[in-house]
Amino acid sequence: MKYAFYPGCSLESSASEYRISTEAIASALDIELVEIPNWICCGSTPAHMSHELLSLTLPAYNLVLAMNVGTEGVAVSCASCYNRLKQANHAMQDPIKRGKVAEALGEIYDGTVPVKHMLEIVSEIGAKRNLKDLVRVDLSDIKVAPYYGCLLVRPPDVTNFDDPEDPQIMDRLVEVLGAQVVKYNFKVECCGAALAFPQVEIVKKLSGQILLDAKESGADIVIVACPLCHSNLDLRQRDIEKYLGIDLEIPVLYFTQLMGLAFGLSPRELGLEKHLISPDSVLKRIGIKV
């Protein structure tokens, strides 16, 4: 299985561990990821807030590049990039928008390059072969709260990802990996997303609610599929604790890292040391030396 890989900006820097762990599980699952050469930023939220055409042209540019890689489609790790690429594909069904984008790009993009989030790719593989066979480490002691956030599942007619109100892909993955799934109420509530920079107070409140609900529902860790969510839940967790006036101390892992752990990869290979909230205590519990 070969995919054109679109890492997105965050995986180049602040989410480097997401990239490392994604590549690690990709090789464990025989997914060949060919990075799209010279890909550029998808524009993220600021682009659609300020320039509609730019917010379509940037993803289209990347998708055209991806076509040249010659694969089954584009694999994306970041939920925000995923959303933007899907939005562009969706918008290309409108001939007027398609025309404008073609004018800007100097070539026609018809919106047909398939875009998949790594979670979808993993779940497709899971449907074909038993991922349990790859599990080496017993995770049955850890309670995991899967956090999906906004941009994977919404708007449903664009992303067409899973049940927008109660998605199950990560829940099922956690089960297959042998850990316990925590049912809680905020798995698709917004973490504050792009307001991270300009409106920290809002992020503290929204992300705080999510972490608190996960914690109160018994979660040892939260897993995410988006660098933006991760930065809000992990990087800002100390600020959130201050804001809420309580200790949360709840490690936030990428789902790829949890998979890697289950498959027996070392914390180093998964970049687990990079989180601000250290997962060490959890690792110890499953018998991993840190």
Place this chain on the structure above:
Amino acid sequence: MVHNKISSPSFLEEVEAESGEKVRICYQCGKCSAGCPVGYAMDLLPNQVMRLVQLGLKDEVLSCATIWLCASCETCATRCPREIEIVKVMDVLRRRSSAEGYPSAVREVPIFVNSFIGNLKRFGRLYEAAFVGTYNILSGHLTKDFDKVPAMLSKHKLSLLPPRIKGISRIREIIKRVEEIEKK
């Protein structure tokens, strides 16, 4: 409110044309507002924004804080019974507000957006170090998030070198064309 003195009688049509959404069919059920995670911080709830657009009350809506606080989380649009993509409407309002020089009720957000876009134009990809720097200087929050920098550096989560990609001149050209087309 004297309705026949609204600031812009064609405002509704303009917003509808640019967003591609039928704001007029909003029947003010309030489901968007009920679920908006940021609603508690907004000066107008999303349904009120829709209403003001319907009434053509342009000044009120383009100078509100809500359009800048909206996190584009799509919760509202996903549940709107009239299938209105509210974020697309918010996007149009944000753009109009900036373009027409309305003072932003939440000044950090447009600065954030502009810093991001500026950064993107220069490097093609987000150069986080430069971006954070620009944003902090422009917003006046000079030391914002500096407490996170040492840890991020030590964990190799912040790259101090700008990204390098081939064909950056072509990218700049495309962005320029985008801007020209948008002006038309």
Place this chain on the structure above:
Amino acid sequence: MSDRLRIVGFLCNWCSYAGADLAGTTRLKHRAEVRIVRVPCSGRIDPVFILKAYERGADAVIVGGCHPGDCHYVSGNLNARRRFLVIRKLLEFIGIEPDRFEVTWCSAAEGEKWAKVVNEVCDRVEALGPFEAYKAITPPVRGPVKEVTTGEE
């Protein structure tokens, strides 16, 4: 009198014919060129009727039926609507100006609409002039009935 325009109107009994009646009861003056043939439903109108009317020298034909969805006979006018699209193409094909053919959905309450349509079509056809060309272009259509001629039976 011979340069007077002649327009044939096929009107369904329940809507358009009644609409034309209403134009009368409300005394809405309009032009006098239309000769009305009453049919139960616009779905009854055979395309050959229309061609026949041209062949007989009509300068234009108006077809009137109930509004789509309001048909007295459930769906007759939907059939008709499909058929008239084809007719319009056929007319174009044989060289009859499309302006000489009008389909209108006119309800029993739309006397005003009927009067307006009549006036519009008359004006339009007047501008086109009488339909002299029919001799050259109307295909020989033959109803199942032997031709009726004037003079004696």
Place this chain on the structure above:
Amino acid sequence: MARIGVFVCWCGSNIASTVDVKAVAKAAASFPGVAHATDYKYMCSDPGQNLIRETIESEHLTGLVVAACSPRMHEPTFRRLALETGMNPYLVEMANIREHCSWVHEDKGEATAKAIETVRMLVEKVKRNSPLEEIRVPVTKKALVIGGGVAGIQAGLDIVTAGIPVIMVERSPSIGGHMAQLDETFPTLDCSQCILTPKMVELSQHRLVTLHTFSEIDEVSGFVGNFKVKIRKKARTVDHDKCTGCGICMEKCPAKVSSEFDRGLSDRKAIYVPFPQAIPNKPVIDRSSCIWFTKGRCGVCKKLCPAEAIDFEEKDVIVEEQVGAIVVATGYDLIDRGLYGEYGHGKIKDVIDGLQFERMLSASGPTGGKIVRPSDGATPKTVVFVQCVGSRDDSKGIPYCSRICCMYTAKHAMLYKHRVKDGKAYIFYIDVRAGGKGYEEFVKRAVDEDRVVYLRGRVSRIFEKNGTVFVKGSDTLSGQQVEIRADLVVLATAVTSSHGSRELAQRLRIGFDQYGFFTEAHPKLRPVETTTPGIYLAGACQAPKDIPDTVSQASAAASKVIGLLSSDELIREPLVARVDEKVCIACFMCESTCPYGAIEHVTWKDPETRKEKEVARVNPGICEGCGACLPVCRPKALDLMGFSDEQIYGEINALSDLVKVIHDE
């Protein structure tokens, strides 16, 4: 040789002031086939009619053209007159020279020319008219009612009052419908069971009623006055002739499933009656949950039944009935709540729908009339009601308003407050639609006397944590987000068409809308009729309706049935289509075009060649005379009486000047 009489009316000055009536009569007299033409002041008046009558006789006329007002006005008058004189009424035509001429034109010359041409067209038409006889169809004096809810029961009772036998088909094991599930009913808060049960009993015991419960309609053929119906009586597995209704079987049956009647709030057995007051009050076996039928063992009921009524071998039986009219009263369903993931469907026990709340309120219901939280049986202190769940929602639900939920939600909140005095009741609404008699007052009472709090906004999300249900809504009037921590949430879910309604409509050949509700012939003027003659609608199967409207419509449908079946024969206008069997090539294009299903397949023997072939036949009892089948018939085997091809070509060809032109060439 035709001898047509033309009678030109002045209509006082109505016609005569714009049309030169004398000139019209004079011109008409010269038309071929016209034996006599004259004018008169008022043709419709007694002297006018006498003039016509005398002329018919003296001139031996074979047809009439009355040039006067619109045929929609006086055609019946002149046709009746013809009949009186012994002339076939269908040999009369009217030339409309008033509405279409004198009243709408000003130029006397033009108007007169138009009048002359119009008369000429109708002369040519009437020459081709044939005498037609009214169609008489014998009538079976018996009615079928499909669906045994309050609509069906009311219609049935009204029909038998007129002495007409009724066959009722109900698909569930008991009649009663949704009304049997309700507690007290708005706007008067009378007890639903108390007013419905006597009607159920009266109907079931009436000597003219045949009740088929646990039965469905398999096939309907025929037409108004003469429908043939095949009814499938599903195997009950219990012989009701032997069963005494003692109930031992139900007590001992080990198989439990959730009760449909109590909407999952209680269990029933595999052998069951749906509710204590059911009619008939004898059980049936639900084979899908019976252990005997699913696993091949058990048989407890059979062993214990003192009447030996259990028959595991019983098969479905098809009963054939002949009826003259049909009332469809199949009611409604509620929308699938699963569409609303944001309301925690299937996950939160303490979120229920309105019918579940009704069952809870009901004294004979699963909780004995106590309002409790399904999760722990506690009395809820805060109840949130959410209106418009699924209704008025283009996105996930249905776009229309369900019409009853505003009212029953007010009722629910009221009844809750009556029973839990210190409880709090909140209602999220978008609009309160209380258009009926006494309805607005009812809603006001909920606010005034029972202190129900209305919040204007939809709810975005409902979730549960540690036994508390969180309801996130908004109040758009104050511009606030509202979060309520509730013990119980009641959703007013949308009313949809009854499942299977589309299939039933196809079997009956009646129309249905995109939502599966049956369509009435005209929303205002024929609201209880379908476009298929002889089939009528009652109750919520036509559109969401409350009980007062349902019962009104049921009585209206019954009066239509009684009217129809009051005579021995149906008389229909003979303006129907006919097939020339010789020409028909049996392509059946006509069949697919006819909106009424009037085309039948028959075998026909050519009287000359004595060869048999299949041909189309128009059933004159069904044909409405629309003529839609004519243009699709390639070989022109079809014709329409009264508007035949020949008649219409006659009119077209009669445009006299034009014809002359043709002849000049």
